[in-house]
Amino acid sequence: MTAGDRTKSLVLLGRFGAPHGVRGEIRLQSFTSDPLAIAAYDGLTDKSGTRHFRLRAVRPQGKDMLVAQVEGVDDRAGAEALNRVELYVARDKLPAPEEDEFYIADLIGLRAETADGVEIGTIIAVRNFGAGDILEIAPAAGGESLLYPFTGAVVPVVDIAQGRVVITPPAEVSAEPDLH
Structure with missing residues (x-):
């Protein structure tokens, strides 16, 4: 398995x-639909798959953060060493998504096209800067990434089986003031 296959x-x-x-506790940002559910996953690793983690306990702290106890981490220095480490799980350890649902990771690499089938590019990332998910698309013609809000109006079709999403670009908004 290549590094790219492992990451996928x-x-x-x-x-x-x-x-x-x-005492070794560490803040943890969970991306699971139920944030506390992250502790139930067996097989948590770093991105390379070489470091393995077991969460002994998690509890909420504030609106968007958890505090975790990690097996083998018993002091502040051990917790500091984990700062910014991302936690992954093998895709096959996750439950199958419901109909009309998908994992965000499944979007990476999908072809983005218009409703007429004209290729826009390939999804390279799903971003969220606080106001909702945004699809980052590498244009088929090259150049800078395109960003589209990941809403039902802009992305009316997500077809994982066909490897594509349909994009209906929003009307452009002019930054020029209307002086009339």
Whole structure:
């Protein structure tokens, strides 16, 4: 298995943050639909698959953060060493998505096209800067990435089986003030 195949078979579930206290607890951002469910996953690894993690316990801290106890991490220095480490799980350890559902990781590499079948490019990332998910698309013709809001209006079709999404680009908004 190549590094690219291994990365494609992994799904990002969370990211460690700063230490919490002096006994090895660490902040954890969970990307699972139920944030506390991250502790139930067996087989958490880093992106390379060489480091394995077992979460002994997690508890909420504030709106978007958890505090975790990681097996083998018993002091602040051990927690500091994990800061910004991302937690992945093998794709085959996840339940199959429901009909009309998918994992965000399944979108990476899909062809983006118009409703008429004209290729726009390939999805290279799904971003979220706080106002919702955004598809980052590498244009088929080259050049800078294109960004589209991942909404039902802009992306009315997600067809994982056919390896494509349909994009209905929103009307452009002019930044020029209307002086009339």
